[in-house]
Amino acid sequence: MAKTKSTSTKTIKNQSQSMQYVSDVPELLTRIQARNITIGVVGLGYVGLPLAVEFAMKGIQTIGIDIDDRKITALRNGENYIQDIRSENVAQCVAEKTLTATNDFSVCEQCDVIFICVPTPFTPNKEPDISHIVHATEEVAKSLRAGHIVILKSTTFPGTTTKYVQPLLEKNGLKAGKDYFLSFSPERIDPGNKVWHTGNTPIVVGGVSKDCTTLSVAINEIIIEKVIPVTTPEVAEMEKLLENIFRSVNIALVNELAQLCDRIGVNIWEVVEAASTKPFGFMPFFPGPGIGGHCILIDPYYLSWMAREFDFVTNFITLAAEVNESMPFYVRSMIEREVARQPVTLEKAKILLLGMAFKRDVDDLRHSPALKVAELLFEDGIKNVSYYDPYIPETDIHGRIVKSEKRLTPQVLEKYDVVVITTDHSSFDYDMIVKHSNVVIDTRNACKNVKGAKKKVRLLGEGKR
Ligand SMILES: NC(=O)c1ccc[n+]([C@@H]2O[C@H](COP(=O)([O-])OP(=O)(O)OC[C@H]3O[C@@H](n4cnc5c(N)ncnc54)[C@H](O)[C@@H]3O)[C@@H](O)[C@H]2O)c1
Structure with a gap:
């Protein structure tokens, strides 16, 4: 030096x-x-x-x-x-x-x-x-x-x-x-x-x-x-926000397109995979149940708050936040639509969320979209919302302490009317999940390699109404 x-x-x-x-x-x-x-x-x-x-x-x-x-x-x-x-x-x-x-x-x-x-x-x-x-x-x-x-x-x-x-x-x-x-x-x-x-x-x-x-x-x-x-420190502070806002905006884009794809009958996952074959000028981002953690959800708001002092409205940031924060609501509507197809009332439906952490293979629950989905289901009067997450033994959902199912077994899966993959932990046995669940809502495309998944799995953004 x-x-x-x-x-x-x-x-x-x-x-x-x-x-x-x-x-x-x-x-x-x-x-x-x-x-x-x-x-x-x-x-x-x-x-x-x-x-x-x-x-x-x-x-x-x-x-x-x-x-x-x-x-x-x-x-x-x-x-x-x-x-x-x-x-x-x-x-x-x-x-x-x-x-x-x-x-x-x-x-x-x-x-x-x-x-x-x-x-x-x-x-x-x-x-x-x-x-x-x-x-x-x-x-x-x-x-x-x-x-x-x-x-x-x-x-x-x-x-x-x-x-x-x-x-x-x-x-x-x-x-x-x-x-x-x-x-x-x-x-x-x-x-x-x-x-x-x-x-x-x-x-x-x-x-x-x-x-x-x-x-x-x-x-x-x-x-x-x-x-x-x-x-300057300001360049370093701003570049960190750019990194996180870049992710937030791009995730919001695919989340919006996933919802559009569901309406027009096109599979967003296949679309992203196809676009990823372009060797330059494209970087894949994937849809999901929303964003969480201590960074990507929060940091954009730091900049949009600051921008207001300078009479500046950060439209991209606000729009991205709006789309990303709407995703747990979209997942709730997918779940409730699925319950409506079952011979059970909303009140009595048994829902199992797989993965509570905000992303794969971590034990961090902060601002997790899975938590938000669970809260929304409770709000709608679904009393029996449980979860399984090997990293989160128990959590507070809407003022109730809920314990994770101890193990994920065929018997556990068979108890539920709808199983929702909210976080795609790599330790999950997706073959077993599909085989033993009544129906699976997959918000992460985690079951893509499971044989026979088409019959039982409803994939977020798969293009089927
Ligand atoms: N977690 C990540 O992946 C990540 C990645 C990049 C940047 N960041 C940023 O790093 C910062 C820290 O994040 P984190 O995830 O480590 O948070 P954290 O909550 O895991 O840890 C923060 C620690 O600070 C302690 N603390 C709080 N106030 C204190 C005080 N006044 N004096 C001494 N200790 C205090 C808390 O007890 C806690 O142990 C945040 O600004 C976050 O945005 C986090």
């Missing part, structure tokens, strides 16, 4: 521990390259814990900080609670003391680098809620000192780093790019993805100054093969 000119070579003494902390960039780079640093990770969830474990597995002293005491206790006992991480890695880092966990933010002072990986949800009115970022930043600010490198990773609207985080950090007079170093570097982790993981997924970094970017790139290069610098 090229050496950069330091903006500040002053040494600031820390009063309490009389240690010397420097904001000299070449010296900090030397320490980073020698891995003579302590990493702090604030927020130990789906993003923060894998990040902390990556650094700790490289033998770097890493301190995780979270407000959730259950997570701290679990980690102190060497227990993993994130599906994507190998439990033996967590146990090893904790045993070797390269990973420690605490709810005490004062440890930030000992850290050279502080990543902020807290949630960015929306309010009930779907406006950004950056209160977790604000709280975490205020806590970090209490220990901010010369030479600190702060990297925000939570997905958020452009300007959060410079207009919200930076002023909070600078209340005590330190300046970004001079005394301490601030950047935004969005997360790209894709839980459940067997090919792309933290190490081989390139990431983007945008610092408040050139030195901020250089230092943040150097830190990230310890665990990531390719790190791409951009000129």
Whole structure:
């Protein structure tokens, strides 16, 4: 890495521990390259814990900080609670003391680098809620000192780093790019993805100054093969939103076309497969019961909220959200139409949803479309709505605690009037599901290779009314 000119070579003494902390960039780079640093990770969830474990597995002293005491206790006992991480890695880092966990933010002072990986949800009115970022930043600010490198990773609207985080950090007079170093570097982790993981997924970094970017790139290069610098935090914030909005808009397009295909008698799945034979200029997206998780559903709203301040209406984002959020309602109507064909009333119908998680092979239930489908069925007076999901033992649906069926067996399937594939987990035995179900509504094209599926399976977007 090229050496950069330091903006500040002053040494600031820390009063309490009389240690010397420097904001000299070449010296900090030397320490980073020698891995003579302590990493702090604030927020130990789906993003923060894998990040902390990556650094700790490289033998770097890493301190995780979270407000959730259950997570701290679990980690102190060497227990993993994130599906994507190998439990033996967590146990090893904790045993070797390269990973420690605490709810005490004062440890930030000992850290050279502080990543902020807290949630960015929306309010009930779907406006950004950056209160977790604000709280975490205020806590970090209490220990901010010369030479600190702060990297925000939570997905958020452009300007959060410079207009919200930076002023909070600078209340005590330190300046970004001079005394301490601030950047935004969005997360790209894709839980459940067997090919792309933290190490081989390139990431983007945008610092408040050139030195901020250089230092943040150097830190990230310890665990990531390719790190791409951009000129400002705003570019990095916006590019993350573009990635997620790109997905939201394209999924909405196929979801809309799936509904049209059902009316005009064309199979959308065959259409997408045929279009995918074009070797350039096309990328396949597939319809489904809606979108969920903590990213694709929420993040577009961050930008459309921000755009309003600039008298700008983000039409694509709003339209995509409208279509995607209508999909659980469309699935409900498919289910109720199927019930109407059975010798059972809506009230007495027994419905089994297969897969509650928001996507295949993960245990993440946040904003899951399957949950929404279940809620809508309950609302319509269908009392007997159950589910099976090997990753979600129980869940709260509309104020009722519902337990997953323990196992998926022929006897279980035979109990239900309609079986709905809401999430296509790869552990499901689709042959058995089709063979032993009365009728299957498939919202994911999961039964495409099952012999004899045509008779029993109603596929979303298959073009049959
Ligand atoms: N989950 C993903 O796949 C993914 C992918 C890319 C980006 N992101 C983004 O990363 C951010 C974090 O997402 P996540 O999925 O890891 O969330 P998460 O809910 O799994 O984890 C967040 C953690 O932060 C903790 N926390 C909340 N407020 C805190 C505070 N003030 N101080 C300390 N800890 C606090 C919570 O207890 C929790 O453990 C979000 O902005 C999200 O949009 C997530």
